[in-house]
Amino acid sequence: MSISGIFDSHSHYNSIEFDGCRNELLVKMLSDGSPVTGIIHAATDTESMLFGIRCAEKYERFYTSVGFHPESVPELPPDPEQILSDMLTRSDKICAVGEVGLDYHYEGFDRENQISLLRMEIELAMKHDLPLIFHCRNATVDFMQLMREYRPKGVVHCFSGSAETARELTDLGLYLGFGGVLTYSNSKRVKKAFAAVPDDRFLFETDCPYLAPEPFRGEVCTSYMIEQTALCGAEIKQTSAQSLADKARENTLRLFGIDLNK
Numbered sequence: 001m002s003i004s005g006i007f008d009s010h011s012h013y014n015s016i017e018f019d020g021c022r023n024e025l026l027v028k029m030l031s032d033g034s035p036v037t038g039i040i041h042a043a044t045d046t047e048s049m050l051f052g053i054r055c056a057e058k059y060e061r062f063y064t065s066v067g068f069h070p071e072s073v074p075e076l077p078p079d080p081e082q083i084l085s086d087m088l089t090r091s092d093k094i095c096a097v098g099e100v101g102l103d104y105h106y107e108g109f110d111r112e113n114q115i116s117l118l119r120m121e122i123e124l125a126m127k128h129d130l131p132l133i134f135h136c137r138n139a140t141v142d143f144m145q146l147m148r149e150y151r152p153k154g155v156v157h158c159f160s161g162s163a164e165t166a167r168e169l170t171d172l173g174l175y176l177g178f179g180g181v182l183t184y185s186n187s188k189r190v191k192k193a194f195a196a197v198p199d200d201r202f203l204f205e206t207d208c209p210y211l212a213p214e215p216f217r218g219e220v221c222t223s224y225m226i227e228q229t230a231l232c233g234a235e236i237k238q239t240s241a242q243s244l245a246d247k248a249r250e251n252t253l254r255l256f257g258i259d260l261n262k
């Protein structure tokens with residue numbers, strides 16, 4: 001590989017796509033000399049929170065978030081706030097509340113309950129002085145309103161909005177996560193947003209196992225593939241892939257308060 005110091009700010013290694021190779025892959029990726037420096041697991045429900053906490057305890061430089069994804073609203077446990085508060089006590093490698101947000105993509109989505117869940121999660125994160133990992137799909141108006149209201153610390157993962165929305169979010173102090181979608185030939189809007197994002201406000205991510213970058217599109221994605229995203233970003237920003245990977249890593253460490261020497 002041509003670059004090192006990759007930090008994957010958003011992954012789902014609990015996915016069944018990694019059954020049978022998960023441990024071997026994580027050990028190899030997180031070993032000394034690997035191009036991957038660190039990984040953050042984005043939790044979506046109770047089971048994946050427990051996965052993230054187990055991995056954070058097992059692997060060096062593996063960190064995790066705790067949170068309920070908006071799509072988990074129909075199956076929420078009776079007291080999600082109590083579960084999150086309890087999870088937060090289980091590891092000092094919990095670096096964020098996420099992935100949380102709004103998703104109006106599928107018919108029958110429950111707007112009101114998604115918003116009230118998100119409000120609770122933002123307030124909890126602020127109480128614990130933790131950043132948030134946000135997911136926003138087809139819900140920009142409601143999402144922006146909440147960002148203006150709370151001005152939380154955090155990252156909008158897999159950012160796919162316009163350059164204008166990118167600027168508004170970064171002006172509010174938020175970070176934007178970019179992954180494989182940046183490399184797709186039909187992603188003109190994402191490329192424009194990446195061109196517009198300040199150097200101290202972007203993170204790299206995979207969202208693996210999904211959204212593998214070109215030329216691996218459609219395959220199971222791993223954190224190694226951030227190299228392709230960085231190479232594509234380097235063309236857009238007219239710089240080197242290594243300097244982008246370094247900036248993205250520094251931004252990730254700053255946002256999540258991660259100290260690699262600890």
Ligand SMILES: [Zn+2]
Pocket residue numbers: 010011012042099207
């Ligand atoms: Zn995700």
